[in-house]
Amino acid sequence: MRTLYQFPLSHYCEKARWLLDHKELDYAAKNLIPGLHRPLARFKTSKNTLPMLHDGKNWIADSTEIAFYLDGIYPEQPYLRREPEFRAQAIELDQIASQIGVHVRRWMYLYLLDEPDTMEIMLGEKGFLRMTERFSKPFIKKGVIRLYGIYPKKAEASKQKLDALINQVEQKLIANGGRYLVSDRLGLADIAVCALSAPLFGPQGTPWEIDEPARLPEPIRIYRQELLDRPFGQYVMRIYQNERHARVDWRGI
Ligand SMILES: N[C@@H](CCC(=O)N[C@@H](CS)C(=O)NCC(=O)O)C(=O)O
Structure with a gap:
């Protein structure tokens, strides 16, 4: 199962949820505790912030990186045009x-x-x-x-x-x-x-x-x-x- 690690109130996490919803990809939105999220985030992505996506073997942090990753792997309903x-x-x-x-x-x-x-x-x-x-x-x-x-x-x-x-x-x-x-x-x-x-x-x-x-x-x-x-x-x-x-x-x- 795909997992989006998030803080519910974060608007960057809202952006990531929307990206996943736009492509109709299944995922669970899992909350992490602010502050305590850092060891996992750092270990998996070398970054400190959420959202962080776990998809198969891949861990991606940063909402823009998540967009590029998802468009690369799941090209339907693209976020970016080719032109x-x-x-x-x-x-x-x-x-x-x-x-x-x-x-x-x-x-x-x-x-x-x-x-x-x-x-x-x-x-x-x-x-x-x-x-x-x-x-x-x-x-x-x-x-x-x-x-x-x-x-x-x-x-x-x-x-x-x-x-x-x-x-x-x-x-x-x-x-x-x-x-x-x-x-x-x-x-x-x-x-x-x-x-x-x-x-x-x-x-x-x-x-x-x-x-x-x-x-x-x-x-x-x-x-x-x-x-x-x-x-x-x-x-x-x-x-x-x-x-x-x-x-x-x-x-x-
Ligand atoms: N550039 C990042 C920014 C994400 C961001 O600022 N996340 C905040 C929550 S809104 C965060 O994780 N803060 C916790 C921290 O810095 O430890 C993105 O687009 O995902």
Whole structure:
């Protein structure tokens, strides 16, 4: 069985789930404990981060590497077109999306780390973290702050970078006709941009969906609305609604 090692709340892991779902490949999404994931990840891939895919004898870390690997081995429903200009455009957009992911994470955590729902999802419903909740909660919170630099000044700089990156993507979207980012069908660029900006919008069926958006911290609520009034936000929501056919529960096992 194919296994995707993940953190349920990670948008890079959402990108990897989407890549697998797009090709209709069977897999189990297995959660690892933040921090304790590192020995396995390092041993198998020489990297520290999740997502990490185990497929047969192969272990692959990094969502973009996972995309290249899967397209190479399972060519149906390709993420990348053969035409060199489309390929280059998609790879450039995937890199922009990776930067969006970094800044979305830093800016949003500044407001969301103190929200009870965030820690609830991080701890999971059961397992070691839940059993040791009293200790694991503050420990994980501190770890996240340090690892991702969740400090007000840095978060504000991230918000500005985010604005610039989103403008850049939006211009490319409009230049390509407004439906998809590259050519005339869904591909790596769309999956990467939509998954890595999904926490800003909380689409249905994702870890960031909430019952009462009115309860979101004000800066997030305002930014969400600003983006939804623009082609970028409408594009992300439309692609999620029409093209995100999740086959595995993001909560993982
Ligand atoms: N470039 C990587 C980034 C993945 C990433 O940043 N993963 C984070 C979770 S969102 C992680 O594993 N952090 C834990 C760590 O660095 O120890 C990718 O595209 O997969």
